Amino acid sequence: MSRVLPLILLAILFQCTNLAPKYVRPEKPVADDWQAEIQSTQTQVYADLAWRSFYRDSQLQTLIERALQNNRDLRVAALNMERVRALFRIQAAEQLPQFEANGSASYRRIPGDLAGSEHGIETHQYGVNLGLLSYELDFFGKIQNLKKGALEQFLASSEAWKAAQISLVSQVGLAYVNLQVDGARLELAQKTLEAQQSALNLAQRRFELGAASALSVKQAQISVDSARVEIAGLNRQIGLDQNALELLIGQPLERNQLRALPIDADLLLTDLPAELSSEQLLGRPDIQRSEHLLKAANANIGAARAAFFPSIRLTASGGTASASLSNLFQSGSGAWSFVPQISVPIFTWGETKAKVKVAKVDAEIALSQYEGTIQTAFREVADGLTTQTFIKDQIQAQQALVATAQESLRLSQARFERGVDSFLNVLDAQRSLYAAQQGLLSVQADRLANHVRLYRALGGGWDAHSSAATAAQP
Known part of the structure; x- marks a missing residue:
């Protein structure tokens, strides 16, 4: 025991040695705040807002729930997490x-002829052992750092x-x-086709009268044929x-049961936080993953x-051994x-040094990817805030254009x-009226899609209070 004690004390002493660089969170490669004029009374950060509160339509909520249960890509992400969890436990x-x-x-x-006696020799041996398998004393933090990395x-x-769940919820919403x-x-x-068919009937009657x-x-x-082509194309697009x-939902869709909603229906929340800081953005799962x-x-x-x-590795065993089972x-x-x-x-011929170089380069790559993820997130939020700031004015202008086109059509029909x-x-x-109405639908769609993005x-x-959140623990 007196020989082993110095090794134990030395191991305890070197357990404090860690050759990994001290981690310091890098500076954000973005500005601290977004300079955007936002009119809002909402102060809650959307990252803390559950998707059920954001997406108000019950039909959409049902589709999202089914997607979270059945989507294969999300299932693969969950299985990858389980695999890496097992690898961490192996390393730990x-x-x-x-x-x-x-x-x-x-x-x-x-x-007997080999034993040098007239009769052969029989030997019996019994043993019971408790052994310490090869155990490496982590003097310089190698195993500790491997565990930390895992x-x-x-x-x-x-x-x-x-992040996969957030992306899936967004994809279903879009x-x-x-x-x-x-x-x-x-x-x-279809309404335009009806109006153009009425105009065609009127033109035919006037032609028959010579007017x-x-x-x-x-x-x-x-115009009628063009409207029919448009309808056929839209039916195809709806099927797609x-x-x-x-x-996305991972199962057949009851297509006939999906109810149609007005494009300006209150499907989503319309207000956003009045003030946003780039610090809040660091909580995004993709940024957390990069870090x-x-x-x-x-x-x-x-x-x-x-x-x-x-x-240094230690191997030890202790137990009993006897030629007789009764004396074991x-x-x-x-x-x-x-x-x-x-x-x-x-002599490693530079192999160990090269491995350290590889590890350092990998860290530089990870740093660049981390900074790039932050910049991408900043761009996405900035684009969304910019769109939100001006799209309401665009909708109002487009609505005025539709009203003008409607009046122009009324006057043209009266003069004709x-x-x-x-x-x-x-x-x-x-x-002109049809183009203006299509433009209004497009802008309204952009507004809804922008809120989702x-x-x-x-x-x-991501619902932090859901039962699935507990699965993301080591």
């Missing part, structure tokens, strides 16, 4: 001594899972918005929208540096062994009926 076990118990029995018979890898996979918008476009095209030319009839027919939604990977790379430098120094636990049957082993690197203008002016007014950009979509 390396820091602790491992013991093994075993029992043995051997029987031997040596022939932990950070697991935490990164956990954040990747959260797919649903696209489906509703295309449904509204189809409804508009209109054949050209006006053909022009009206072109439904296919995309089915892929955990940076910490893992930092720990790997320490593990690589430890290879320059000696490695009698006094004097004890047996033990203790095998310390030290390995000192001498009095014989003042040709029918071509009516067709032009119809096309901005909610995701702020880190919204």
Whole structure:
């Protein structure tokens, strides 16, 4: 015991040695605040707002719930997290001594001519042992840093899972918005077709009475045919929208049960926080993931540096051995062994140094990726805030354009009926109104889609209070 005690004390002394660089969070490569004029009374940060509170439509909420349960990409992200969790536990076990118990029995018979006696010799041996498997004393923090790196890898996979859920919730929201918008476009095209069909009927009657030319009839027919082409294309697009939604929710969609909503329906929250700081953005799962990977790379430098120094391993066993099973636990049957082993690197031909270089370069790569993730997040939020600031004015201007186009069509029809203008002016007014109405739908769709993207950009979509949140623990 007096020989082992100095080794134990030395191990305790060197447990405090860690060759990994001290981690300091890098400075943010972005401004501290967004300079955007936002009119809002909402002060709650959207990252803390559960998606059920953000997406108000019950039909959309049901689709999101089904996607979270059945989406294959999200399932893969969860399985990747479970895999990395198991790898972390394997690495964590390396820091602790491992013991093994075993029992043995051997029987031997040596022939007489080999044993030098008239009769053969039989020997029996029984043994019971408790052994310490090869245990490395972590003098220079190699195992500790490997464990730290594995932990950070697991935490990164956990954040990747959260980011996958946020992305999925956003994708379902956007797919649903696209489906509703295309449904509204189809409804508009059908109403336009009805109006153009009425105009065609009027042109034909006037042509039969000699009050209109054949050209006006053909022009009206072109407008009707164009509307039918538009309707066919929109029906195709709606089918594609439904296919995309089915892929996201991971199961067949009850297409006939999806109700259509007005494009300006209150599907989403409309207010955003009045003030936003870039510090709040650091809580986004993708940014957290990048930082955990940076910490893992930092720990790997320490593990690589430890290879320059000696490695000490201990192997020990103790138990009993006897030629008779009945005497196995009698006094004097004890047996033990203790095998310390030290390995000192001498000539590695630059391999160890190159491994440290690789670890440092990996850390630089992780740093650049971390900074790039922050800059991307900043850009996404800045784009969303900029769009929100000006899109309301754009909608109001587009609504005024629609009203003007409607009045222009009314005047054109009245002048045509009095014989003042040709029918071509009516067709032009119809096309202008349809284009203005399509433009209004597009801007309204952009507004809804921007809210979905901005909610995701702020880190919204992950429910920290859900039962799934507890799964993201080591």
